[in-house]
Amino acid sequence: MKTFQLNHPGEAKHDRPQTTWLSRLLPGLVLTGAITALAVWLSDFPSLNHLGLSALTLAIVIGMVVGNTVYPAAKPWCDEGVTLAKQRLLRLGIILYGLRLTFAQIADVGATGILIDATMLCSTFALACWLGQRVFKLDRDTSMLIGAGSSICGAAAVMATEPVLNAKAEKVTVAVATVVIFGTAAIFLYPWLWQLNAHYHWLNFTASQFGIYTGSTVHEVAQVVAAGQGVSPEAENAAVIAKMIRVMMLAPFLLLLSGWIARRKGVQEDGQASGMRNITIPWFALLFILVTAFNSLDILPHSWIPALITLDTVLLAMAMAALGLTTHISALRQAGLKPMLLAAILFVWLIAGGAGINQLVQHLFG
Template sequence: MNRTFLPGLALLLTIGLVGRLVATVIPVHHLIITIALGLLIGNLYGIPDWAQTAVGTHKLWLELGIVVMGASVALDRVIAAGPTILLLVVATVVTTIVVIELLARSVFAIQEQTGSLLAAGSGICGVSAVVAIAESIAADDSRIAYAAATVLLFDATTLFVYPLVGHALGLSEIVFGIWAGLTMFSTGPVTAAGFAFSNTAGEWALLVKLARNALIGLVAIAYAIYYARTTAEIESKSVTTDGGTAGNAVGWRFLWDTFPKFVLGFLAVMVVANLGFLNSAQTTSLSNLSDWAFLTAFAGLGLEIQLEDLRSTGYKPVLVVLTGLAIVATVMLFVVQALF
């Protein structure tokens, strides 16, 4: 294990350290530079066999960084903004899914299941949502790959574009963080873009994004019920996590199976820290651990972005998601600015 994992981990840390060094020379946040370096290395030279194991753990490092970052989040701010944030999250998720579905079916005539996968990936949490919804509606692998490639294309571009747009428009830290958390797709790019703007923006972006992630199970069940109705099977079946049949209680099991468990860890650490169980030194240590975990995660994320894979995306799904993102992002930016 150590022979394959440690050298790869050293590679990730080296990319991150170089990203930090470059950030002292050019005015770009080190997380963005780290992703760009990983992308450059991964596409020019590929990922060495001895580094594959470590690179594959980048999502775990991201989740670790999110969990321990809970120690630096002020609970009173979350409680104060909670109801408004939850309403915004639900409104954005519903609006995004409806807009993408309408564009896919009525404007661009994309196959129904592919449109649903694009809508879920755009509205909830990127590729994770694509996979979860694909499982609940029994979509075939080609449609999953099609939708996932489209989502990844926008993940790779929005993490660079959003901070530029935010600075160009002179958005406040809170407005940018909430806006990014509401409208960007996957957790990694949202985190990178948020912290590239500022630490405060990063915290808000992550809070809002975690709230969106928590809805994945509900959306998956809603899609499962819809597709079961369209095939006239709803009377005799209820969809399970493997596409089979079972009693009504399976809905709760599916909610738990699809729920992102690291969100609970984040909430637990945030509550413990805000109740005063951690001293300043411990909070600082957790903050440093979060920084290093993010650095490692984004080095791995950059290495795994393969431009060749993104070229397989057809123009129709790209136009669907681009149009939907432009509509939802513009509307929600006005709404967030009015509220915050």
């Protein structure tokens, strides 16, 4: 015989306490903020700073440690705030990244520097897609994320590409891990290569040209700075400018990638090339360009720029912390060795192929 339980009117509605949007978001934002504060503090230590371990890198590492230990118990309260940090704060951070750049930096490096950067970006990303999917049989998202991180600006490029691909957190973390490992190796390798080249005269590099080579091939901005410092001040300046131009190419890259994905999706759905009408424009990439253009006008008071760049670093670090919190070690183990092998081959290409491309372009147009 069936039994029925009677509830008082409205009782079910009060089983869970009503909460405001702020109270739902606050715990997750406080947690990612605390991890960010620790990461920023640690990044100021000389020993970590010289290794090129930026606040972004440290934030994802700390986030992963917390995410795989105590975070599961706190997830019901923190999930909404962590999701906000991983998505909305990331986009805002990419937009504000334009405050680090000006169009005048392009003129400082010249047409050869732009051509070198563009060639390295296109060749490295194309190689990543081909090797990843055809040789290593990796999925499209993992191949593209590793390619974006290797060819543009490391973790920031991986994070900016994620919403265009709608990739899973563990795939993003695998790609960021490759940037950390091989970008850190580059910090020690490039000054050594400079010394070897000075001794054996393999390639005709001045300090400034070697700086452009460094900026066009090393993954992260912080890693470029550390590698350039190991060569000379002249090399460091050229390396940073070349790297900033490479970073500026992130926005057109995202727009082209979004268009390509929409076109492929349209072709698969109806067998026509009409999918272009379904393009999802990454508006944060367009706003990134606008902020860069605005910064180039030199309207903002110079005293504001350091504070805004610090805010940008905090936003990006919170997004990285959120990514770490939502990444499980088991998912990284399931990714296996293939992503690292792909990143290793790209690393060799950046060093050897990058040296060849730098020499060829400098010879033809320098």
